[in-house]
Amino acid sequence: MTQGFNTRAIHAGQAPDPTTGAVIPPIYQTSTYAQDGIGKLRGGYEYSRSANPSRTALQDNLAAIEGGEYAFSFASGLAAEDTLIRSLLRPGHRIVMSNDVYGGTHRLFNKVHAQWGIEVVPVDMSDLAAFEAALVAAPTQLVWIETPTNPLMTVIDIAAATSLAHAHGAVAVVDNTFASPYLQQPLAHGADFVVHSTTKYLGGHSDVVGGAIVTSDDEAAEKIGFLQNSAGAVSGPFDAWLTVRGIKTLGVRMERHSSNAATIAEYLANHDAIERVYYPGLSDHPGHEIAARQMRAFGGMLSVALKGGAAAALKLAEGTELFTLAESLGGVESLIGYPTEMTHASVKGTPLEVPDNIIRLSVGIEDVEDLLEDIERALSL
Ligand SMILES: *Cc1c(COP(=O)(O)O)cnc(C)c1O
Numbered sequence: 358m359t360q361g362f363n364t365r366a367i368h369a370g371q372a373p374d375p376t377t378g379a380v381i382p383p384i385y386q387t388s389t390y391a392q393d394g395i396g397k398l399r400g401g402y403e404y405s406r407s408a409n410p411s412r413t414a415l416q417d418n419l420a421a422i423e424g425g426e427y428a429f430s431f432a433s434g435l436a437a438e439d440t441l442i443r444s445l446l447r448p449g450h451r452i453v454m455s456n457d458v459y460g461g462t463h464r465l466f467n468k469v470h471a472q473w474g475i476e477v478v479p480v481d482m483s484d485l486a487a488f489e490a491a492l493v494a495a496p497t498q499l500v501w502i503e504t505p506t507n508p509l510m511t512v513i514d515i516a517a518a519t520s521l522a523h524a525h526g527a528v529a530v531v532d533n534t535f536a537s538p539y540l541q542q543p544l545a546h547g548a549d550f551v552v553h554s555t556t557k558y559l560g561g562h563s564d565v566v567g568g569a570i571v572t573s574d575d576e577a578a579e580k581i582g583f584l585q586n587s588a589g590a591v592s593g594p595f596d597a598w599l600t601v602r603g604i605k606t607l608g609v610r611m612e613r614h615s616s617n618a619a620t621i622a623e624y625l626a627n628h629d630a631i632e633r634v635y636y637p638g639l640s641d642h643p644g645h646e647i648a649a650r651q652m653r654a655f656g657g658m659l660s661v662a663l664k665g666g667a668a669a670a671l672k673l674a675e676g677t678e679l680f681t682l683a684e685s686l687g688g689v690e691s692l693i694g695y696p697t698e699m700t701h702a703s704v705k706g707t708p709l710e711v712p713d714n715i716i717r718l719s720v721g722i723e724d725v726e727d728l729l730e731d732i733e734r735a736l737s738l
Pocket residue numbers: 433434435436459461462503507532534535553554555556557566567568
């Protein structure tokens with residue numbers, strides 16, 4: 358019987374240390390390993406760019422919680438994305454991606470990979486007809502799905518988008534950062550690869566930057582492992598250990614993130630200063646039905662459009678006290694951001710530009726009454 362999610366999150370890759378019995382596998386802060394003769398390695402460890410036990414512990418855990426055969430961890434989410442793209446694509450290849458992907462993903466594809474001859478086509482993937490038209494327009498090798506999207510919380514049907522990608526000869530990648538594997542399991546819906554910024558919900562405490570790729574494709578895993586070692590953007594031992602520590606509580610954190618965000622979304626949906634709330638848990642959200650089907654709960658991220666335009670948005674972003682004005686998301690503490698000038702500054706002036714009256718909330722796991730009071734006070738300033 359497959360163990361439940363929380364059991365895997367706590368135990369996978371985490372056997373007590375064989376020499377001392379330490380319940381928590383130690384941080385192997387070492388670059389190299391003693392060999393018992395030339396080529397006689399202990400457990401396959403030779404040099405820490407190639408493999409390190411703290412990284413193995415994280416990778417085994419990530420594979421188990423995403424339901425994949427292989428996981429690879431990296432120094433950042435973007436390092437993971439870069440390794441995946443360069444493992445799978447060559448000059449002349451084409452990516453079709455959701456049109457409001459994370460700003461850094463947009464920048465990596467369009468400003469870096471484009472220089473090596475990779476074409477990038479943004480499309481509204483919640484519109485499956487538009488998505489198929491983009492696939493039919495030219496041979497496409499890779500489809501990049503982000504759901505829910507950042508910051509407008511658009512929901513894409515993973516099973517439908519993945520089967521369209523496969524029908525047109527492309528592999529499907531899902532950036533599962535916003536949902537986390539507790540809420541959404543893209544490989545089970547047919548995706549070929551999952552990527553994460555483990556900086557966000559997996560780490561969960563805003564104290565470590567990292568990324569990951571998970572897959573069950575043997576041939577691709579070989580290529581990814583080769584490039585992980587050859588280019589070397591690996592996670593260090595302490596970063597891997599911190600991420601594992603965060604993952605143990607992912608399930609309980611996601612439950613609280615989701616219930617706090619749902620309460621705040623309801624409150625804001627009924628507030629006079631708010632034009633629109635973007636949260637897939639609200640029944641009038643266009644992707645609500647799909648989200649209810651492919652997610653266990655609706656997560657801790659939401660965005661709001663303010664009736665008072667950019668001025669009102671800035672006032673809210675700068676007026677909260679418990680919600681800290683900061684980049685990033687997914688930590689236990691609540692954060693507030695102004696995407697136009699912060700996370701999405703790199704897509705200003707492109708079709709991916711975010712309206713300037715939008716504020717994004719990463720709802721933490723504090724007491725929700727305190728969070729509501731903070732927002733109410735900032736909105737009345
Ligand atoms: C943060 C983020 C990334 C990039 O990850 P880093 O760890 O910052 O490199 C990619 N995708 C999404 C959805 C993100 O939120």
